[in-house]
Amino acid sequence: MKLANAFSLLTDLRIAVQVAIVPTLTSILRNPTLLFRPYELSRVFMANVWAVFGDGVDTGGKEVKEGLITPNAYGVVLDIGAGHGHTVRYLDRARVGHYVALEPNELMHQHIRAQANAAGYHESDGMWPAGKYVPQTREEPEDSVGSWVKGQMPVEDEDILVYVTVGTTHIPRPEDWPVMPVEHLTVSFKPNSFFKANPSMDVPGTKDPLSVNAFGPNAEGQACCK
Numbered sequence: 001m002k003l004a005n006a007f008s009l010l011t012d013l014r015i016a017v018q019v020a021i022v023p024t025l026t027s028i029l030r031n032p033t034l035l036f037r038p039y040e041l042s043r044v045f046m047a048n049v050w051a052v053f054g055d056g057v058d059t060g061g062k063e064v065k066e067g068l069i070t071p072n073a074y075g076v077v078l079d080i081g082a083g084h085g086h087t088v089r090y091l092d093r094a095r096v097g098h099y100v101a102l103e104p105n106e107l108m109h110q111h112i113r114a115q116a117n118a119a120g121y122h123e124s125d126g127m128w129p130a131g132k133y134v135p136q137t138r139e140e141p142e143d144s145v146g147s148w149v150k151g152q153m154p155v156e157d158e159d160i161l162v163y164v165t166v167g168t169t170h171i172p173r174p175e176d177w178p179v180m181p182v183e184h185l186t187v188s189f190k191p192n193s194f195f196k197a198n199p200s201m202d203v204p205g206t207k208d209p210l211s212v213n214a215f216g217p218n219a220e221g222q223a224c225c226k
């Protein structure tokens with residue numbers, strides 16, 4: 001790093017302290033316990049710095065970001081250290097399906113949401129990698145197969161379409177290289193509580209003369225195995 005650049009960092013730091021010191025002191029006056037929570041205090045300080053600098057820094061880097069991000073970002077974008085989420089502005093909505101922001105400073109989150117929503121990304125699009133709900137969600141969500149079943153919707157003569165979505169965690173093995181074998185997945189549907197017992201228990205055997213119908217129109221009206 002050139003000496004001049006090193007000194008410019010000090011200048012930036014001085015300006016950052018200048019812009020953030022008053023609102024940060026105000027926060028301390030309102031909530032003195034911040035003095036004993038240095039991590040929280042640093043978040044308040046940085047939120048105040050970024051509230052002043054965020055837009056300007058973004059405008060300064062606009063040309064570079066447009067050249068680097070817009071043509072190259074596609075699929076799912078993970079924005080690490082999202083700040084106010086300015087990066088989402090440079091995503092092509094047609095090429096980037098999901099925008100995931102990782103930002104440890106919660107005070108920035110409302111700005112990220114606003115930027116993302118303005119760019120057409122919403123939490124309702126799917127907040128978790130596995131879909132709408134985090135894996136192993138404790139409560140049964142309203143919008144789930146279990147709730148649909150409780151709804152007692154008629155199923156007779158209805159075309160029921162079920163999509164099975166499965167995510168596998170691939171734990172690589174030496175055998176997976178250079179060509180990974182196919183991962184086989186089998187799904188079977190079995191009736192559960194459709195009947196009180198297996199209906200075949202009431203079918204008379206063809207070879208056993210002592211076996212007779214116990215129920216129905218042809219029932220012998222007596223115990224089947226005298």
Ligand SMILES: C[S@@+](CC[C@H](N)C(=O)[O-])C[C@H]1O[C@@H](n2cnc3c(N)ncnc32)[C@H](O)[C@@H]1O
Nearest residue numbers: 080081082083084085086087102103104105108
């Ligand atoms: C200078 S801001 C940049 C914001 C944004 N990337 C932009 O270009 O507008 C850096 C951000 O990174 C966050 N950050 C700091 N340490 C981090 C870490 N270990 N992991 C993820 N984010 C971090 C800070 O809270 C801050 O909001």
